[in-house]
Amino acid sequence: MTVDFQPNARLPDPRIEILDDRGLALRLLSGTVERLATGFYWAEGPQWFGDGRYLLFSDIPNDRILRWDDCSGALSEFRKPSNHANGLARDRQGRLLACEHGTRRVTRTEHDGRITVLASHFDGKRLNSPNDIVCRSDGSIWFTDPPFGISGWWEGEPAMPELPHGVYRIDPDTGALAMVLDDLQGSNGLAFSPDEQQLYVVESRHQPHRRIWAYDVDGATLKNKRLYVDAAGPGAYDGIAVDEQGNVWCGFGSNGAAGADLEALDGVRVYDREGRALAHIHLPERCANVCFGGARHNRLFMAASHSLYAVYVNVRGAVRN
Numbered sequence: 001m002t003v004d005f006q007p008n009a010r011l012p013d014p015r016i017e018i019l020d021d022r023g024l025a026l027r028l029l030s031g032t033v034e035r036l037a038t039g040f041y042w043a044e045g046p047q048w049f050g051d052g053r054y055l056l057f058s059d060i061p062n063d064r065i066l067r068w069d070d071c072s073g074a075l076s077e078f079r080k081p082s083n084h085a086n087g088l089a090r091d092r093q094g095r096l097l098a099c100e101h102g103t104r105r106v107t108r109t110e111h112d113g114r115i116t117v118l119a120s121h122f123d124g125k126r127l128n129s130p131n132d133i134v135c136r137s138d139g140s141i142w143f144t145d146p147p148f149g150i151s152g153w154w155e156g157e158p159a160m161p162e163l164p165h166g167v168y169r170i171d172p173d174t175g176a177l178a179m180v181l182d183d184l185q186g187s188n189g190l191a192f193s194p195d196e197q198q199l200y201v202v203e204s205r206h207q208p209h210r211r212i213w214a215y216d217v218d219g220a221t222l223k224n225k226r227l228y229v230d231a232a233g234p235g236a237y238d239g240i241a242v243d244e245q246g247n248v249w250c251g252f253g254s255n256g257a258a259g260a261d262l263e264a265l266d267g268v269r270v271y272d273r274e275g276r277a278l279a280h281i282h283l284p285e286r287c288a289n290v291c292f293g294g295a296r297h298n299r300l301f302m303a304a305s306h307s308l309y310a311v312y313v314n315v316r317g318a319v320r321n
Contacts, residue, residue, distance in 0.1 A: 003284050003306050005035045015267075015282045016311070023270065023278030026247065031312040033281065036068055036301075037075045042155070043303035044239070045099070045132070047088040048293025055293060057303050058085045060101065060155045068308060070294070083107075084149060084156045087132035087239070087289070092139045092172075099130035101149025101156035106130050106141070106170070118170055119143075119177045125162035129155070132189050132239055132289070136196055137320040139172030140220070142180075144187035144201065167201060169220055180222050184213070189239035189289065192217070193273075194246055194318040200228055202237045202250075210236040210255055212248070229275040231255070235265050239289025239303075243315045246273040249300065253286030262286075268302055283309055292317020 008015060013032040018024055041061035048055050053070040056078055064080035065088070079085070083102035091097055096109040097118075104127045105120035118141065120127060129149025135141050146165045149156035167181035167190065181187065186205025192198065199222060203211045210231040215222035228248070231237060238251035252269040254262045268281040268290055285305035293299055297316045302309040 003038060005038075005284055005307070007034065008032055013311075017280045017282060019277045019279055020272075022272065022276075026243075026270065026279060026313055026315050028312050028314045031314075033283070033309055033311045036073070036308045036310055037066075038307035040066075040306050040308075042288065042305060043308055044086050044288045045088040046289055046291045046293075046301045046303045046308070047090060047096075048291055048297075048301065049090070049094075050293065050295075050297075051094065053295070055291075055301055055308075056088055056096070057301075057308060058082065058088065060084050060086055060149075063102070065098070086149065086155070087130070087143070089133045089135050089141075091135045091141065092137070097133050097135065097141060099133050099143055101129040104129055104150070104156075104159075106133065106143055118175065119168065122163060122166070122168065122177055122179060126159075127168075128161050128163055128165070131187070134190055134192060135320075136192060136217075141170040141172075142190060142199070143168055143170075144190055146186045146188060146205070148186075165205075167222075171220065178220060180220070181215075189237065189251065191240045191242045191248065192318070193242060194244055196320075200240060200242070200248060202240060204237060209233070212237055212240070212250070227275075229271050229277075235269070237269075238287070241290045241292055241300075242318045243292065244318050245315055246318075247271065247278065247315070249290050251287040251289050251302070251304075252280070266304070268300070281311060 040059040044058045046057040067078040083100035087099040089097040128147040133143040147161040150159040164182040184203040188202040188204040214228040216224040236255035267283040270279040287304040
């Protein structure tokens with residue numbers, strides 16, 4: 001499965017649309033959108049491994065995690081079957097964390113390759129289908145749990161949800177699982193602000209508009225829920241990442257509304273701390289999730305439907321100390 005894409009020789013790349021003059025500072029005049037690989041069914045969950053100079057990402061319907069090598073550009077299968085893995089992250093020891101739709105659990109891959117289950121049930125009920133995941137600098141692990149992976153045979157197996165569309169926290173000391181949010185429709189991408197005092201969470205099934213909420217992080221709880229940004233139209237958010245300046249980079253596309261200009265919406269939308277739209281990176285496919293990586297952490301990787309894209313930008317991703 002391929003999507004037509006031609007590299008742009010013109011600089012600055014017209015695919016990087018500036019929506020506010022403040023967005024100019026994020027664009028490299030010589031930075032162009034590249035397609036690194038294609039042929040996937042639904043690419044998701046990119047995670048950079050700087051110590052090995054490679055990127056892992058999920059191809060959920062194909063039940064595999066793929067590895068793209070930064071030195072050679074080679075693409076290979078890292079894990080198959082992957083239990084329909086979706087979101088990926090690393091913990092404080094550099095181990096792979098994975099949200100698995102097929103087994104409805106969160107796992108950790110140990111340094112020797114063994115798989116440890118971190119979460120599969122809450123209050124005696126099965127999780128829905130863990131979707132996206134982040135690790136805070138204190139070692140706590142936070143993940144979203146909508147029912148997308150149990151809605152059919154495409155990203156898992158059909159089943160009835162037993163729990164709300166929750167957001168959970170795994171305690172770094174005890175491993176105890178706590179539900180920190182239960183009032184969102186389609187909890188999806190999540191990311192911490194650079195100082196980790198705020199958590200952004202995508203509500204990807206709210207009607208009529210998709211939204212992103214901001215919360216203050218108070219130890220193991222979230223407080224002061226407030227609207228960060230509203231798609232305010234046919235646009236929809238998915239996975240997100242935050243840069244060192246506090247800007248939020250959002251996988252973006254259509255919410256399926258009739259008459260929507262799908263081509264204009266596909267890509268990555270960038271917002272500042274106040275929720276003002278700064279820029280839009282146009283892609284020929286809907287973008288599911290993003291992460292920062294590369295040797296200087298200034299390369300944005302974009303998992304977009306059937307392909308993996310990248311672009312160098314003039315800001316670094318937020319790095320946990």
